[in-house]
Amino acid sequence: MELWFFIAISVAFLLLLAVWTTRNAVANVHFRGVESSQSVLADFHITLPPVAVAKRVFAREDWEFILKYGRPELERLFLYERKNVAYSWLRRTRSGVGTLMRLRRAMLRVNMHSTLGLDLAVFLNYAVFVVFCRILELGIWWRGPFFVQTMAGYTTQFTQSLSSLCCAVLAALNNEQRSRVQAQWAATR
Amino acid sequence: MSAAIKRIDIEAAINDLKNRTLAALPCDMSRLVYLASIRDYNTAQYYHAGLAARFTEEVASSALAACHREIFDNVTASSLEELLNQITIFAPSAGTSIDRFVVAWSKLEPYRITIPDEVDSLVAELFFANVKTALAILSGSTVDGSQQCA
Numbered sequence: 383m384e385l386w387f388f389i390a391i392s393v394a395f396l397l398l399l400a401v402w403t404t405r406n407a408v409a410n411v412h413f414r415g416v417e418s419s420q421s422v423l424a425d426f427h428i429t430l431p432p433v434a435v436a437k438r439v440f441a442r443e444d445w446e447f448i449l450k451y452g453r454p455e456l457e458r459l460f461l462y463e464r465k466n467v468a469y470s471w472l473r474r475t476r477s478g479v480g481t482l483m484r485l486r487r488a489m490l491r492v493n494m495h496s497t498l499g500l501d502l503a504v505f506l507n508y509a510v511f512v513v514f515c516r517i518l519e520l521g522i523w524w525r526g527p528f529f530v531q532t533m534a535g536y537t538t539q540f541t542q543s544l545s546s547l548c549c550a551v552l553a554a555l556n557n558e559q560r561s562r563v564q565a566q567w568a569a570t571r
Numbered sequence: 572m573s574a575a576i577k578r579i580d581i582e583a584a585i586n587d588l589k590n591r592t593l594a595a596l597p598c599d600m601s602r603l604v605y606l607a608s609i610r611d612y613n614t615a616q617y618y619h620a621g622l623a624a625r626f627t628e629e630v631a632s633s634a635l636a637a638c639h640r641e642i643f644d645n646v647t648a649s650s651l652e653e654l655l656n657q658i659t660i661f662a663p664s665a666g667t668s669i670d671r672f673v674v675a676w677s678k679l680e681p682y683r684i685t686i687p688d689e690v691d692s693l694v695a696e697l698f699f700a701n702v703k704t705a706l707a708i709l710s711g712s713t714v715d716g717s718q719q720c721a
Binding site for chain 2: 431443456466
């Protein structure tokens with residue numbers, strides 16, 4: 383029993399180490415040559431939540447301002463309203479990333495060249511993203527969005543990195559390859 | 572009209588609008604309400620006689636739409652405290668007391684039609700939430716999240 387426990391702890395530690403060492407592998411894929419990733423993704427009907435919204439929603443500044451009034455009913459109203467926006471952001475982010483992962487699979491089926499290291503990095507970071515989203519959901523419900531700011535920052539960073547990765551690949555495709563990706567994408571929707 | 576010429580005209584119209592009309596308004600909240608008020612609710616077209624006379628109606632409408640989006644972005648990027656200050660400045664300039672303004676805005680929610688066209692739904696949701704909270708601060712009374720202020 384103890385052996386299995388230590389094996390489980392070791393595997394979890396190795397996974398965390400793998401995620402830590404590959405955390406920048408996805409982020410380091412730079413997006414060049416196209417003005418805006420959103421316009422590229424719009425061709426595939428993918429819209430991600432604006433980064434500025436996450437910065438505002440999860441910032442403590444507004445919460446600390448509300449606390450100065452010392453009015454519990456105001457704090458309740460503010461938390462209720464801000465939590466709803468945070469949940470909406472989380473739903474959009476989860477949906478957007480899920481769609482990006484499906485787009486990436488569609489590109490891989492059209493024989494997009496990728497490296498094992500990059501695939502592993504994307505997979506591991508996506509796994510952490512999924513877990514973080516669940517924790518975020520609980521954290522928002524329990525304390526409010528201001529106490530899960532760091533985790534929200536990670537999910538935003540991963541979303542932007544994955545978006546940039548997909549856009550970089552799309553920008554590098556020729557017209558024929560891009561048409562095949564769009565056909566593959568249309569077939570999976 | 573070529574695209575390049577039209578873009579230059581729109582930039583000129585934007586500068587004209589900012590320097591003449593919008594500069595006279597006390598804050599971004601005032602400008603937001605003003606720009607929403609000169610928009611036709613049925614067609615989403617903006618009408619400004621002076622600007623249309625100096626440029627064309629098409630250019631004027633495009634410039635007004637661009638300014639509306641820019642100002643809305645500024646308002647939504649601001650903190651709750653800054654938004655509260657802006658509403659506090661705007662209310663008297665609208666010719667009413669703060670109390671009456673808060674009651675009217677809490678009941679009718681006219682801020683919902685001040686947003687520009689094609690705004691991200693999440694940004695709009697954040698804006699509405701912040702304005703609702705700011706009104707609750709000003710009212711000094713309880714507004715429960717599940718019911719409207721009477």
